[in-house]
Every structure is written in structure tokens, then in C-alpha cells.
Amino acid sequence: MWMPMIGLWRLQEELRMDPTDPTLSRRGLVAVSMAAVALGAAATEAQAAGTVTVPDYIVERLHGLGVRHLFGVPGATCDPLFEAAQAGPLEVVVTSSDLDAGYAADGYARTAGIGAVALTYGVGARTILPVVGGAYAERSPMLIVNGGPSPEDLRLQNELGTLFSHSDGTDDGDLRAFQPVTAYARRVTRASELPEVLDAALRTALEQQRPVYVEVARNLWWSRCTAPSGAIQPVPVGPPPEEALLARIQQRLAVARRPIVLAGVGLRRFGLQDTAAALIEALGVPWATTMLGKAVLDENSGGFAGVYAGTRSVPELRDIVEGSDCVLALGCVFGRQYRHLVTRSTNSLMRVDVDGVRIANEPAVSADQGAVLDGMLASAASLASEWRETAALPALDFATRRASLPKRPHPAVRQSEAGIGYDTVMALLSERLTDEHLLVTDTSLSMYPAAEVHIRGRDGVLCNAVWASIGYSVGASVGAALGQSRRPVVVCGDGGFQMTCQALSSMARHELPNVVLVLDNGLYGIEQWLLDKAWYAGNGRPPRAHFALQPWRYDALAQAMGVEHAVRVETAEALATALDASLTHPGPSLLSVRVPPHDLPQELRA
Known part of the structure; x- marks a missing residue:
């Protein structure tokens, strides 16, 4: 636990002073020393009471999930969070535009596992809506922290018609803007709400691998809340697969003459790369990836056929994918490039992803995708195909x-x-x-x-x-x-x-x-x-x-x-x-x- 954020950054600057500096008076030196003692005592008292400041709670939770950088452009509505991050274990990365901050947080999330960005209400936050839309579509787990209006801001706006800073005239404009493109969006109006709201947001981000939004009323930055307790543990999305469902998947693979696995970015997002690689090897089938999922598995491993990007793919790969009588798509996000495959290969397509299992054109059946892959792997040896040995796989050379x-x-x-x-x-x-x-x-x-x-x-x-x-x-x-x-x-x-x-x-x-x-x-x-x-x-x-x-x-x-x-x-x-x-x-x-x-x-x- 680091020292409380309040005033710490100023104290740090004071403590960097050289005590032998003649411009530093004895009275000033005593004041700095007393401040250090007071803040140390406050930290000890706070820890004993089991509370932390609102910004410290956010920083500690992010750090516990492996986040080491906070991206953003500082402003009055979120500045205390930046101070807490810098006083604590996170490096603040200030970018030259709000849009760049959003893209940086998204790139961090896709490579590190989860990312975070903080921006000014209205003019800053809504700038990254295009970023968040992409993160939602392609499943990138990023936390957007926004400092929202205080109760007094809302009272003056509604009673006197004076807009609070960066307001569009509504009470919840930013919240409503982010709700359609996030998996979770809530506004915190009492400090006591923060632990539950933030933990739920981060858990949702990890479970669904999508962006989440938490708006904190700006008057709460100097308030305290219950200290973090325990780790944030995501739970599987969907129930374990029923035996009948696994049996249907296995049956389709067993009778297929030209099966292929199409690997998508969801394998990385949900930590299923090793399982998928083992499944492909056990089945002995060729495999390809989508463009979004390129290199989600090692392209130098056996059976790699290429990156399938629809009708613009190289001819050999199109023949392997579109000529398959069983396309097993694992963790794929299909954009418009894949309409040709999905419409043409409807009866031969099986999709396993976070939304469950979809066989041919049937409705998706809810099931934990990790458990589905585990179940398939357990019986894969009996389904091994010899087609990989005869398929004309393209070379790796460009x-x-x-x-x-x-x-x-x-x-x-x-x-x-x-x-x-x-x-x-x-x-x-x-x-x-x-x-x-x-x-x-x-x-x-x-x-x-x-x-x-x-x-x-x-x-x-x-x-x-x-x-x-x-x-x-x-x-x-x-x-x-x-x-x-x-x-x-x-x-x-x-x-x-x-x-x-x-x-x-x-x-x-x-x-x-x-x-x-x-x-x-x-x-x-x-x-x-x-x-x-x-x-x-x-x-x-x-x-x-x-x-x-x-x-x-x-x-x-x-x-x-x-x-x-x-x-x-x-x-x-x-x-x-x-x-x-x-x-x-x-x-x-x-x-x-x-x-x-x-x-x-x-x-x-x-």
C-alpha cells in the first residue's frame, strides 16, 4: 500500500529539496518534516481503518490486474487520478490528443491484457468513442475512467440553466454516449459505491473482453472508500457444454473429409491459444487465421495454410477453406470480408466463441468456450485426419x-x-x-x-x-x-x-x-x-x-x-x-x- 494521494505529490517535491540549501529556511524545513510525519501518520491510520481514497482504489485495482501505465490527457475532472497514479505504481502516459490516448490504451489492452484511459468530461471523453467502438467490436478490454459532474454542478445546471464545464445541457450525456459501446457503464455518485462498481466493471471487462466505463462524480476524488479486498476473479461466460453438444461437434469432425480450423483473435483474448494449438495438432488438420487473428498461433507450426481474408486471399488458401466440408472457427470475429464464407459455407461451419457454439445456421448454444475446447481436445486423437498430409499448403515465404x-x-x-x-x-x-x-x-x-x-x-x-x-x-x-x-x-x-x-x-x-x-x-x-x-x-x-x-x-x-x-x-x-x-x-x-x-x-x- 502506498501513501494516500492527497498532497503527496506536493510533499515529494518539497522533500527533494537539499537541506543544506541556504534558501530553505529552518522554519520551512521543519514544516516539511512535520508534513511528512503527518502524512505518514495519516497513511497508517487510513490503512488501519481499512479505507483508501477513491483514486487510490482505482490505481490499486488496476495494478493488481497487471496494469502499469495509465493513458490520457489531464483535465480538471480527472486530475486527482493522475496524481494518484504517479504517486503510486503506475506510469502516466500523457499523449498529445485525446484520440491518441484512446488508441494507446486500446493497443496496450490488446497486448498486455487490459488497459486504462482517463480523460476530461465531454470534450475529451467523447473524442475516443470511435476507439471504444472498435474495442467493443474486436473485443479489447479497456477501462475508461471519466470525472463527471458533482451534485452541485447538476443543481446549478437544472435550477439556473448554467451549464457545468463541458456539459451538453444534459445530466448524463457522457454516460449515455458510452453505454451502447461498452459492456458495462455506470456513474458513481457516492464514494461507498465505487468498490462495487469498479470491481464489477473490471470483472466484466475480463469476462467479456470488452471496454467498460466508470464515471466518478468529481466531488468524490477527495473522498474515501473501503480498501480493495481480494483479487478480481472473472468467471466463465456460459455453462459447461452438455455431452450431447460435444458429441455433435465430434460427429461432424469424424465424417469430414477436408476439415480445417480457422483461428481467431478470441483465442488470445481469452487465454486459449495453447489449448487451440494442442487441438489442431491432435486433429492433424490444416489451419488458417482471420486477418484480425493473424499470428494468434505460431505460423511456423505444422499445418499452417495462411491468413484467410475472403475473396482476396491467395487461391490455394481459398480452395482449402471454401472447399472444406467442416470449417471449425475458434474465437473468430467475422467482419464483412467473411460474408462470402459464412453464406457459402453455412452448412459446414461450426463456430466456437464467447457467445457459445453455433453449428451451421442453428441458433448459438450458450457454453463456456474454454470448456468446449477442453472437451474437444479430450477426444481429438480419435478424430485425427490425414488430410493435412495431402493438402497443398502454401509456403511461408512471402x-x-x-x-x-x-x-x-x-x-x-x-x-x-x-x-x-x-x-x-x-x-x-x-x-x-x-x-x-x-x-x-x-x-x-x-x-x-x-x-x-x-x-x-x-x-x-x-x-x-x-x-x-x-x-x-x-x-x-x-x-x-x-x-x-x-x-x-x-x-x-x-x-x-x-x-x-x-x-x-x-x-x-x-x-x-x-x-x-x-x-x-x-x-x-x-x-x-x-x-x-x-x-x-x-x-x-x-x-x-x-x-x-x-x-x-x-x-x-x-x-x-x-x-x-x-x-x-x-x-x-x-x-x-x-x-x-x-x-x-x-x-x-x-x-x-x-x-x-x-x-x-x-x-x-x-
Whole structure:
């Protein structure tokens, strides 16, 4: 237990004074000493009484769950929490924008197990609603702590019509905004409520692997509540599976001639990676992952067939997945890319995830997914398939995996444009990434070849492939750098980068080793492709005006934000050299990579 937060940070500053400093009076020295004694006594008395301050309760609970960093932008409504975190065991990571704080907390949650962010009411908190929506869709357990209005704020607003700071005129605007995109959202109006509310929020975050929201009336920050007691223990979601349910799953696997396992990010979220790997090995079947789940299992282990991303996948993988008579999807979050599979393979699809078990087009049956996998593993040896030995599994090498894609040449206009193509960028990365790197991909044209990048080891990729928010990668990589030990290597389009470029300042401030590649083609390329594919054929007209970007000097911008190792490259040779230097540079790096405007990855060429 650390000392109470109240006044501690000021005391720490005083105690750093040199007692021999002639400018420090004897009276001042005595006052500091007495304050130290008084606070020490207060801490002892508080511990004896079994109470802590409201901010200390939050900090202690987060620390008990393994959280070591609190992200946010300080403001009057949440500042006491920042003071408590800094006085206690958490490092406060202040970002340059509220949006970046949200993305950093999300990246931390996805890599460390749970994350936390605190922001100012209204203007700060609602800024991260797009982040929280993605965390809800893709199951990322983050705690949002918000300082809300006091009873007096609400009285004056309702009786006199004077809005409290950052109010929209309603009593609970932030709470109602967060309720649809969180698994738990409550407002605390009495200090005595906090332990129950916070513990329930954190337990829900762990059980459902989704964001939760706790709003604390700002007058409570200086109040006390019961000290934490016991550990927060999540309980399984769903009952143990019935024998009849397991028997049906086993029967479908037993008669299947071409079974395959499709592994999703839920295996990592719920700690089921080892069980799933053992099940796949015991069944002896090929396996693939979704893009969101890329590297959730070690791609170098036996039977790996690739990353299935729907109709843009390499042909061999499409044949294995879409030609399967039994697709066992474990922990998958299916976005629009998987409509083709789900509609075409309805009768052969079995889904096991936190929502239960869904066989074919039947309603989901509630069951604890961990217990389902355990039950399947117990009988897997008797269901072993020989198909893995005969299936034509693609090689791990990036170029070899993509060799079967249709050979469609670039249009003539592309041949005359300077720069480095997407396929070349991702090939150079694939050659260099090791088990010491974390590939962080963004929603851009580069995400298609990113599926085939060779990842060494488990948990080597971070993305938001279902929610698909451009700019996610840059901010999320700040949290990821602090949440795990791999070095983040970010690949982001220029349009996305312009959304969250302030994260470079956080990388420099905290001396993070992130390597950021900005793919500069001068336009919102993925939107241009989605809405006007014909432009890429080179018909002589400019891109749609609202897709064109204002040109930036990304290397100069990075240096202005404190990222000194920043270069611009326009050839493959220069990129290879810059990558080698950046991957060994001790601090953050930025590579501004010129990409020809009409370039497309091989998957997308008409």
C-alpha cells in the first residue's frame, strides 16, 4: 500500500529539496518534516481503518490486474487520478490528443491484457468513442475512467440553466454516449459505491473482453472508500457444454473429409491459444487465421495454410477453406470480408466463441468456450485426419505464397510514376521481421499483402481489421510498445497517418523504439479503390477531389515532434537501407515511403 494521494505529490517535491540549501529556511524545513510525519501518520491510520481514497482504489485495482501505465490527457475532472497514479505504481502516459490516448490504451489492452484511459468530461471523453467502438467490436478490454459532474454542478445546471464545464445541457450525456459501446457503464455518485462498481466493471471487462466505463462524480476524488479486498476473479461466460453438444461437434469432425480450423483473435483474448494449438495438432488438420487473428498461433507450426481474408486471399488458401466440408472457427470475429464464407459455407461451419457454439445456421448454444475446447481436445486423437498430409499448403515465404495470384500487370501510367509499390514494401518487411518485432498494420491498401507477411512466433501482429479505422496503427503502437516486449513496426497510409500523427510526440517523449512507415501516395487510396476502381487503370483523369491529400513533409514533421531519425525514401534500395538502420536504432524512427499513386497490390489489380 502506498501513501494516500492527497498532497503527496506536493510533499515529494518539497522533500527533494537539499537541506543544506541556504534558501530553505529552518522554519520551512521543519514544516516539511512535520508534513511528512503527518502524512505518514495519516497513511497508517487510513490503512488501519481499512479505507483508501477513491483514486487510490482505482490505481490499486488496476495494478493488481497487471496494469502499469495509465493513458490520457489531464483535465480538471480527472486530475486527482493522475496524481494518484504517479504517486503510486503506475506510469502516466500523457499523449498529445485525446484520440491518441484512446488508441494507446486500446493497443496496450490488446497486448498486455487490459488497459486504462482517463480523460476530461465531454470534450475529451467523447473524442475516443470511435476507439471504444472498435474495442467493443474486436473485443479489447479497456477501462475508461471519466470525472463527471458533482451534485452541485447538476443543481446549478437544472435550477439556473448554467451549464457545468463541458456539459451538453444534459445530466448524463457522457454516460449515455458510452453505454451502447461498452459492456458495462455506470456513474458513481457516492464514494461507498465505487468498490462495487469498479470491481464489477473490471470483472466484466475480463469476462467479456470488452471496454467498460466508470464515471466518478468529481466531488468524490477527495473522498474515501473501503480498501480493495481480494483479487478480481472473472468467471466463465456460459455453462459447461452438455455431452450431447460435444458429441455433435465430434460427429461432424469424424465424417469430414477436408476439415480445417480457422483461428481467431478470441483465442488470445481469452487465454486459449495453447489449448487451440494442442487441438489442431491432435486433429492433424490444416489451419488458417482471420486477418484480425493473424499470428494468434505460431505460423511456423505444422499445418499452417495462411491468413484467410475472403475473396482476396491467395487461391490455394481459398480452395482449402471454401472447399472444406467442416470449417471449425475458434474465437473468430467475422467482419464483412467473411460474408462470402459464412453464406457459402453455412452448412459446414461450426463456430466456437464467447457467445457459445453455433453449428451451421442453428441458433448459438450458450457454453463456456474454454470448456468446449477442453472437451474437444479430450477426444481429438480419435478424430485425427490425414488430410493435412495431402493438402497443398502454401509456403511461408512471402513471394512464394503470392506467386499463385493472377499475374496482372500495372497500367502504363503506373510504369511512369516514381516510388515503391505496396508489394515491394511488404516483401522487404517480410524479409526483416523477426520474433523481436510486432507488425502493426493500418486500414490501407497495404493490408492486403500484409496478410502474407511471414511472422515469427506467436502474437506478432496488431491490427483492427474488422472495425477498420484509418490511423489506428500509429496511436495503438504507443500502447503496444509499453504493453509487450516486441518492437512495433507500423505500416500506415498517409491519409490515416494525418489522423493520428501526434502520436510521434509520445514516442519521442517516452523514448519508444517504434518504427513507423508512412506510405505516401498523396490520396485516400483505399477509398479511391473502393469507390472508383477505374481510376487505377489510368484513364487520364485526376482522382476524386475529396480523395486527394494535402502534401506533407512527413520526415520534417517527425523531426519537429522529436523523432530525429526520420528519412524519406523513393527506391527499394533506399528503403532496404533505411529499414536496416531503423530496426537497430535505439529510439523511434519514421520512414516516409513514396508510393506511386496508381500502384495497387497484386490482389486488387483489375
